[in-house]
Amino acid sequence: MKITVDEEKCCGAGQCVLIAPEVFDQRDEDGIVVVLEPEPPHDQHALTREAAAVCPASAIQVHDTP
Amino acid sequence: MVTRPGKVVIVGGSSAGLATAEALRRQGYEGRLTLLDAERHLPYDRPPLSKQVLTGAWEPSRTQLRSQEHLASLEAEFIRAEPAVMCDAVERAVTTATGRVVRGDALVIATGLRPRILPDQEELAGVHVMRTLDDALALRSDLAAGRRLVVVGEGVLGAEIAASARGMGVEVTLAGFGSVLLGSQVGGRVGGFLTRLHTERGTDLRLGVAVEALTGSGGRVCGVRLASGEVLRADTVVVAIGARPATEWLEGSGLALGDGVECDAYCRAAPGVYAVGDTASWHHEGLDRRLRLENRTNATEQAQAVAANLLGAERPYTPTPYFWTDQHDAKLQVHGLPTPAAETHIAEGDPAQGRFVAVYRENGEVTGVLGWNMPKQARLLRQKHLVGPRNGQPTTTVRSAP
Missing domain, CATH: 3.50.50.60 (FAD/NAD(P)-binding domain)
Incomplete structure (x- = not known):
């Protein structure tokens, strides 16, 4: 799994950090998403998918890799 | 099962x-x-x-x-x-x-x-609502620098539209029944900061006054009449009085x-x-x-x-409410339900610097956390104050199969 984010769409809600704090963080200065784990380990996949699904700005894309 | x-x-x-x-x-x-x-x-x-x-x-x-x-x-x-x-x-x-x-x-x-509409709204050209993509494009095509827009409604949507239109060089007057912008969403104190921000950016505000009627000429809107008797002249009107x-x-x-x-x-x-x-x-x-x-x-x-x-989970839905709004250079993050009756305390930052987090308390209990250009700090204070049986879980988190 690979994650990409659209910083321009990110609204700084922090929902992703609330759901998957090992994968996402926010910048201190403007709250924009920071990806801590661009290729999250398997045990983080379900939470990462949920974070992408819940993101109110649709700023997180999850790409499945073989 | x-x-x-x-x-x-x-x-x-x-x-x-x-x-x-x-x-x-x-x-x-x-x-x-x-x-x-x-x-x-x-x-x-x-x-x-x-x-x-x-x-x-x-x-x-x-x-x-x-x-x-x-x-x-x-x-x-x-x-x-x-x-x-x-x-x-x-x-x-x-x-x-x-x-x-x-x-x-x-x-x-x-x-x-x-969207809620005003009486006679549908009979007049130049009066808009903002709900769909087509609504947004129709309003956009009706706005141009130098033209006069009247926004009816001082809530989130009305304030956002006013800010966007000002950014386009449109002359904007906003009329609303509340005494400050977003008063029912963020309370009087932060609403007061927003009101000042919009005034500084050139929006003419008519607050604390009811809108009585739209006025038209030749089938097109030309003004908005207030309960005070004043008629706001308009080339275009957008009605954002809730839904x-x-x-x-x-x-x-x-x-x-x-x-x-x-x-x-x-x-x-x-x-x-x-x-x-x-x-x-x-x-x-x-x-x-x-x-x-x-x-x-x-x-x-x-x-x-x-x-x-x-799919059979039988899981009650207990979220912490959250919305955000962007107006001019202010990005607000609103967690919980900060009612107008709550006391507001600046927990971090400084309103004069355009960056702060406000914590809302009612009867000693935290009901809301609001960030103004401090999204991360607001989220951290939300996690500190708004997680618990009274305020719901931090997320709806439904664990799904990997």
Whole structure:
């Protein structure tokens, strides 16, 4: 799994950090998403998918890799 | 053990309906899925409509929520541009405007909102609402630098539209019944800061005054008459005075309709019938009250809960409400329910510097956390103050299969 984010769409809600704090963080200065784990380990996949699904700005894309 | 439905019909294909479909598939639902939508456009996102789409910063296509390929991967039947006009909750049957009848083992109602309008609004050209992509494009085409816009309504939508229009060089007057901008959403203190911000950016404000009527000439709007007797001259008017749940098609369906579709703690309106998003009124067990939220975050969060409950999870939906708004250079993050009656305390930063976090307390209890250009710090204070049985869980978190 690979994650990409659209910083321009990110609204700084922090929902992703609330759901998957090992994968996402926010910048201190403007709250924009920071990806801590661009290729999250398997045990983080379900939470990462949920974070992408819940993101109110649709700023997180999850790409499945073989 | 609840039997999984063999066919789910979702009425409404915007963020809540689409997120429900996606969550069902993500949570392992393999049955049939139909999405019925009144919109002719592919599912799009609404928050940018009053901001990036109105100003022209984004092409309309940038609001599209998902690509064609992604939508195809849901293996769902999409029926577009066909509003639902009738429903039988017992049969879980929906009739569309073309007379088509769609039946499911389970039904999800996600028909959203309809803007409130003023008397005579529909008879006059140049008067707009802001709900759909077409609404945003119509308003955009009616705005130009130097022209006069009157915004009716001092809530989130009205304030965002005013800010966007000012950014385009439009002369803007905003009239509203409240004494400050967003007073009922963020209270008097922060509402006062917003009011000052808009004034500094050149919006003419008429607050604490009722709008009496639109005035027209030759079939086109030319002004807005206030209860004070003043008439605001206008080339264009946008009416942002709130919205009603779009439930008229559910009259006679057998469902309880109050302020929206009345659901239990599981977002269930009747056996096999659920509601999600702006139109759903449900019992929030953490807050022990009925709640209906009109915000983008709720659409996707509630969708996760509805999908899980459709598949038998029996999980009450207890979110911490959250919305954001961008106006001029202020980005506000609002967690919880900061009521106007709450006391506001600046917990971090400084309003004079344009960066702060406010904590709202009522009867000694934290009810809300608001960030002004401090999103991360607001989220951290939310986690500190707004997690608990009274305020719901930090997320709806429905653990799905990997």
